Amino acid sequence: MTNFKGKIGVHAITWGDEHVTALREASALGYKAIEPWASFVLQYEDRPEQFKEVLASYGLEMTALYGGASGGPNRRFSDSSCRQDIIDYNVQLARVMAQLGTECLVFGPGGPRKGPMTLEELKIAAATINEAAKRTFELGVKACLHPHLWTEVQDENELDALMTLCDPEVVFFAPDTAHLTGAGMDPAAVIRKYRDRVAYVHLKDLTSKEATKEDFPMLMGNEALPVFCELGLGTIDFEPVIEALAEIEYTGWVTVEIDKSTSTPIQSLEICRDFVEKRLGIPVRGGNR
Template identity: 25%
Template sequence: MSVRLGINPLTWTNDDMPSLGGNTPLEVCLSEGRQAGFSGFELGHKFPRDPEVLGPILDKHGLSLVSGWYSSELLTRSAEEEIEALKPHLHLLKSLGATAMVFCEVTHCIHGQRETPLSHSPRMSKEGWKTLIPRLNQVADYCLEQGVQIAYHHHLGTVIETPAEIERLMAETKPSVGLLLDSGHLVGAGGDPVAAQQQYADRIVHVHCKDIRREVLEDVRNRDLSFLDGVLNGMFTVPGDGYIDYVPLFRGLRESGYEGWMVVEAEQDPAVAHPLTYARLGHDNLKRFCTEAGLQVTE
């Protein structure tokens, strides 16, 4: 099986806390990401959203558009309203060859609130589930008809965070709703990436490789800290710099026939974690883990 290695600009400049790397130009992110060895980037808040503008910028660096985050509000607006809201984003992804949309329901989310601890993550009500599922199915069907599949991002601080919530989401949605498997968010929520890969092998359409520093995660939970405090304290890092074992996970992806992007998405304070150093470390470790798992990497 063949995969490609991509990176998210969070290594350089943070979307949830724009002050982190706020002065770093997009040009630096792209040039250093390519220098580190990556062949694609996900979107960030500094990326132009016109495909005719962004396309030549990426081409200049020899980079592909991997995907891009979309904030859904399906608990508070209809599927038709959501489809209208996402059309510009969908157009951008489709125009530049991305086939997966990072999709997350953000109603009541707290991951961008530094004063709110992760223990206060929102939970879905019975009515919430009844509202979300049919709307999500309708939006996912529409996107797939346009050639881009939703990759639902389970995320700390949102309504779909825990292994039980992921399980229910996958059980009740149609196959058009793909899953983004994020190793760091899953471990942070008490899950097992290898078990999740085996359970949802036929639904995984995108992979985020975020490692966890165990002692910082334990401190965040013990002191009831927020997601952003966890980021600032170094809870996340690139693959191979934490305690997640990636080779069994990648071996499972190979056995299930996964062919897509492996994306380093590991937000840290760039003033503490030098972006190019960690980008290189993440790329080299990711490539080595893929090789050990029998996954061929396409540049």
């Protein structure tokens, strides 16, 4: 994996609303960057320099924020009545990000999924995404479409349609290895297909349907296995993904993500860190290049 030129970060989602704990433990594990909750960052909306100082105190920088149709109930790209709310929310995030020097805004779709989008819904969604992306791009922030299981943008045909309908000058792509795989796509192939628009990546594993507790010795009690698991404990082959990123000469952030820990967040992200370093041969603690 010596040709890989990307940078490894970590997602704060595993810690839930324990925002400061996420910063402290991510730093203790040797990660150099984090994707925090947007709600946490917005607490510093009027004092971004103070948030910079908080990050710096833990030796971290911010990889991205999650926006798009998130941030409010019942928002959907495909619902024209939500358009202005979606635009306003993403512009709000982009203004803060611009002051923090973070350039990628993940455009997560709305949910829950109601079934495949119609052509008319895709056109409405594209119009909303285009307008919001244009506004964030004017602030120096890239809007990155992020297909997600159980949402309005899940399947490959929806991704392809939106990537065709959306302006390539302002709408970029944020692939997630687990969400693409879960929807029947090949992450490496999709990354190559949209090589000129990949601007941000989530590295995430998908639990095998045949997995048992013996496969997850850190699992606590009788809790059911989560859909997403620590890197290396699921079904995804990550080496082709890293090879694809190296092939397209990707130099941006690759953020390790696990929604729900099977033990504690710090243990789960240690497993992920060790997998990236030992199995993929990419340094995490040695500093990002």
